[in-house]
Amino acid sequence: MATDYDSPRKTDEELHEESLEELKARQADKKSGQVDVDEAEAAENLELPGADLSGEELTVRVLPRQVDEFTCSKCFLVHHRSQLVKGEGATAVCRECA
Numbered sequence: 001m002a003t004d005y006d007s008p009r010k011t012d013e014e015l016h017e018e019s020l021e022e023l024k025a026r027q028a029d030k031k032s033g034q035v036d037v038d039e040a041e042a043a044e045n046l047e048l049p050g051a052d053l054s055g056e057e058l059t060v061r062v063l064p065r066q067v068d069e070f071t072c073s074k075c076f077l078v079h080h081r082s083q084l085v086k087g088e089g090a091t092a093v094c095r096e097c098a
Helices: 012-032 039-045
Strands: 069-071 078-080 083-088
Touching: none
Parallel strands: none
Antiparallel strands: 069 078
């Protein structure tokens, strides 16, 4: 866009007043159509039909790490020895993290 250098320039005070008015107008526009919603609170109040799991207990059989498995030092997941790329013991790294 072309600039007209011959047009009268505004003073700093005029620019300051205009910017305050614009900010107030923008703030009013933003507040008018926006509702503050706490997502955590909305999720707590959301109930799915037939999903009352309050009396349920999760039972999972946990096995200790086997002889042919290692724990990756980067992702802390237990992998089979075939996934070992480098290191040994506390410095072992799996194929996915290498």
